[in-house]
Amino acid sequence: MLRNLRMASGVLNSVFDRSAQVTALAGAGVCVLLLAGCVGSAPPATTRLPVEVPARFDAVSLTNAFPETGWLEDFDDPAARALVAEALAHNYDLAAAAARVEMAAAQWRQAGAARWPRLGASAAGSRRSTVSDFGGVTRREETDQFNLGLNLAWEIDLWGKLANRVRAARADYEAETNLWQAARLSLAARTLKAWFSAIELELQTQLARETLEVFENTRQVVEGSYKRGLASRALDVRLARANVEAARATWETRRRQRDAAVRALEVLLGRYPREALALGTNLPSLKREVPPGLPSELLARRPDLRAAERELAAALERAGAARKDLLPTLSLSASGGGASGQLRDLLDSDRLFWNLAANLAQPVFEGGRLRAGVDLAEAATRQALSRYAQTVLNAFREVETALAAETYLRREEEALSRAAEESIGAEQLAWQQYQRGLVDIITVLESQRRAFSARSNLLSVRNARLQNRLDLYLALGGDFTAAAPPTALASRDP
Numbered sequence: 001m002l003r004n005l006r007m008a009s010g011v012l013n014s015v016f017d018r019s020a021q022v023t024a025l026a027g028a029g030v031c032v033l034l035l036a037g038c039v040g041s042a043p044p045a046t047t048r049l050p051v052e053v054p055a056r057f058d059a060v061s062l063t064n065a066f067p068e069t070g071w072l073e074d075f076d077d078p079a080a081r082a083l084v085a086e087a088l089a090h091n092y093d094l095a096a097a098a099a100r101v102e103m104a105a106a107q108w109r110q111a112g113a114a115r116w117p118r119l120g121a122s123a124a125g126s127r128r129s130t131v132s133d134f135g136g137v138t139r140r141e142e143t144d145q146f147n148l149g150l151n152l153a154w155e156i157d158l159w160g161k162l163a164n165r166v167r168a169a170r171a172d173y174e175a176e177t178n179l180w181q182a183a184r185l186s187l188a189a190r191t192l193k194a195w196f197s198a199i200e201l202e203l204q205t206q207l208a209r210e211t212l213e214v215f216e217n218t219r220q221v222v223e224g225s226y227k228r229g230l231a232s233r234a235l236d237v238r239l240a241r242a243n244v245e246a247a248r249a250t251w252e253t254r255r256r257q258r259d260a261a262v263r264a265l266e267v268l269l270g271r272y273p274r275e276a277l278a279l280g281t282n283l284p285s286l287k288r289e290v291p292p293g294l295p296s297e298l299l300a301r302r303p304d305l306r307a308a309e310r311e312l313a314a315a316l317e318r319a320g321a322a323r324k325d326l327l328p329t330l331s332l333s334a335s336g337g338g339a340s341g342q343l344r345d346l347l348d349s350d351r352l353f354w355n356l357a358a359n360l361a362q363p364v365f366e367g368g369r370l371r372a373g374v375d376l377a378e379a380a381t382r383q384a385l386s387r388y389a390q391t392v393l394n395a396f397r398e399v400e401t402a403l404a405a406e407t408y409l410r411r412e413e414e415a416l417s418r419a420a421e422e423s424i425g426a427e428q429l430a431w432q433q434y435q436r437g438l439v440d441i442i443t444v445l446e447s448q449r450r451a452f453s454a455r456s457n458l459l460s461v462r463n464a465r466l467q468n469r470l471d472l473y474l475a476l477g478g479d480f481t482a483a484a485p486p487t488a489l490a491s492r493d494p
Contacts, residue, residue: 071479072188075466077284080192083269087191088184090270097176097183104173111169115162117154117332123147125343146346149337156330164321171314178307185303185477187268189470194265195280200463201258202279204456208251211452215244218431218448222441236441243445247452283462286469290406291480299395302477308388315377315384322377325370328362398475402468409465416461420454427451 072081088094124147132139157163219240226237263273271277299305336354340346363370430447433439473479 071473072192074287074469075192075284076287077195077280079280080195080284083195084188084191086269087187091187091268092270094180094183094187097180101173101176101180104169104176108166108169108173111162111166114155115157115166117152120151122149122151122337144341144343145339146341146343147337147339148346149335152332152334154332156332158330159324159327161321161324161327164317164324168314168317168321171310171317175307175310175314178303178310181303182307185474189474191265191268193467193470194261194268196283196463196466198258198261198265198277199280199283200459201254201261203283203459205251205254205258207452207455207459208247208254211448212244212247212251214448215240215247215445218444219244221435239441239445243448283459283466286465290403290472294399294403294476294480296396298476298478298480299392299399302395302475305391305395305477308384308391312381312384312388315381319374319377319381322370322374325373326363328360331359331361333357333359395475398471402472402475405468406465406472409461409468413458413461413465416454416458420451420458423447423451423454 072084124145126145127142128145129140129142132141155162219237222236222240226234259275262275262277262279266273266275266277269277334354334356336352338346338348338352340348340351345351427444427447427450430439430444434441434444
């Protein structure tokens, strides 16, 4: 990796020697490369990234000993692995990403073919009839002509321009491969996010139905008191009825949201969205806490960072090729074959011919096209470098935010759990006191609403913890344990 950095440093300096601002960006790219790792040629390193990058993440979460298992195993849900496997096998967006990898591989092979000689063969045959009149005698003659030839053309890569283009195509292929890996990780996380959200909405729907039944029972009791002649309960009846209809609207809203969530999940799985997927009965729990002091080197396995680095490497190679377009090109051509009026004599040594030529061409004036191509390639390199640095900063932000949210959400769940317990107790007590005439109906209805709200919020925060853990795995590019380095792609050019 360091050797590649040294090789690229001279290239980048020549690209960016006209802009002090670009020099600062080059320094940003260096630290990024050292962080995310290289898979071949890499951007240069001359200075440090202006943003200080810590060796470990700052946010702290409660910790327990953790097993070295895959992140899917951290969710106590037996259906999780099967759902992810189905999505990876049948999702059409992922299939499109795989097709883009195949396209990039074909373009890599195309670029490599330009470094080889081009050989072509030709064969032709003709018959010609002529008429001549000599001394009043008309004569007709027919002649045959057969030709066989081979043609060879080869551009000699004097300056390495073609090699630059091959390496750029290879970097494009490696970038697409990493983007496909990123799409796989993202799809796995999105599938579980959709699954957990659908389960939460199923539970919210059940809770809304239970709340509707509670409000309906309250209405019946209040109406019974009113019918028994307690005229003071008229307002209570109105309030109870209003609560019933509001609860009914909430129930219908939850049913609609559940329907949409299930259909969205079915599409992720590659199924027809018929709202037929059976959901789990409870949100899963997390089997382990986040370990302390996660090393920032874990980000090196993030496929989107590796893809950004490969895109920068490709831009550097194209900038080198653009500058070499200003230099002379040397090409060789050769041809040979045979010609005869008789097919059987076509390969006779006396009828064979050959030709060999060399051509050296130097661009003199093209209206600034080549210079503009250099400027375009250098600007594209600066763009790729800036995008790479921004991708790294975003990666750190995502990890730090998710780590901090682990603690906040855990505390929020603990508080809401206590609030739900107290609200349920208050609801029962308010109803008992109302039946004894100690409190009015407003107190009862308010206690019922608070109990429903607390239980609903508790379900939401439990799902939020699961969603945040998935965000953390996405930000880290995998589990909490350092995985083996990515499998190296073939080093041999096509």
